[in-house]
Amino acid sequence: AQSVTQPDIHITVSEGASLELRCNYSYGATPYLFWYVQSPGQGLQLLLKYFSGDTLVQGIKGFEAEFKRSQSSFNLRKPSVHWSDAAEYFCAVDRSNDYKLSFGAGTTVTVRA
Amino acid sequence: GAVVSQHPSWVICKSGTSVKIECRSLDFQATTMFWYRQFPKQSLMLMATSNEGSKATYEQGVEKDKFLINHASLTLSTLTVTSAHPEDSSFYICSARGQVPNTIYFGEGSWLTVV
Numbered sequence: 001a002q003s004v005t006q007p008d009i010h011i012t013v014s015e016g017a018s019l020e021l022r023c024n025y026s027y028g029a030t031p032y033l034f035w036y037v038q039s040p041g042q043g044l045q046l047l048l049k050y051f052s053g054d055t056l057v058q059g060i061k062g063f064e065a066e067f068k069r070s071q072s073s074f075n076l077r078k079p080s081v082h083w084s085d086a087a088e089y090f091c092a093v094d095r096s097n098d099y100k101l102s103f104g105a106g107t108t109v110t111v112r113a
Numbered sequence: 114g115a116v117v118s119q120h121p122s123w124v125i126c127k128s129g130t131s132v133k134i135e136c137r138s139l140d141f142q143a144t145t146m147f148w149y150r151q152f153p154k155q156s157l158m159l160m161a162t163s164n165e166g167s168k169a170t171y172e173q174g175v176e177k178d179k180f181l182i183n184h185a186s187l188t189l190s191t192l193t194v195t196s197a198h199p200e201d202s203s204f205y206i207c208s209a210r211g212q213v214p215n216t217i218y219f220g221e222g223s224w225l226t227v228v
């Protein structure tokens with residue numbers, strides 16, 4: 001069974017609108033959680049990560065994510081998207097603190113003018 | 114900040130030949146590195162864990178004789194795709210465990226095309 005689920009394969013959003021990308025994990029304990037962004041043909045860039053503490057995490061490029069233990073979720077948000085935010089977004093989990101990441105299937109974000 | 118570099122960024126090789134991809138930590142020592150593979154429009158899948166000075170640990174379903182991993186120094190891990198075939202064409206990306214706890218650094222990735 002897939003351990004990291006990103007339900008939305010593709011999201012289209014207007015420039016200036018808000019964006020929320022969903023991520024759920026299926027482990028019993030709280031793993032370490034990450035969001036990465038990948039532009040076409042490029043490597044991964046870390047947006048933010050959660051290990052413990054404050055459940056609302058601030059990241060780069062105006063992104064934030066909220067960890068909700070009761071829902072096993074770690075959704076990514078941005079209040080106002082820019083055309084440059086068009087990319088592939090991956091949620092990832094380090095289940096055992098062994099630095100091995102399990103990735104979700106990814107969500108493609110398209111930004112329309 | 115810490116940087117992980119991969120080389121080459123792009124490589125095209127003929128079917129049946131072998132190709133080596135390097136993953137190098139530029140300003141820190143990485144005792145553990147990881148290799149992932151990403152097929153077009155798919156997610157990243159962990160292939161193996163590369164441990165400095167010892168044998169790599171492969172994930173289930175990954176052929177260790179086909180994907181040779183060597184981690185001979187604290188700053189370099191190499192992935193060699195042996196007897197490459199077109200189905201091995203993929204994006205290969207490495208990551209390194211940083212010296213600061215809970216840090217993971219990714220390389221830029223390497224595109225392999227086997228023709």
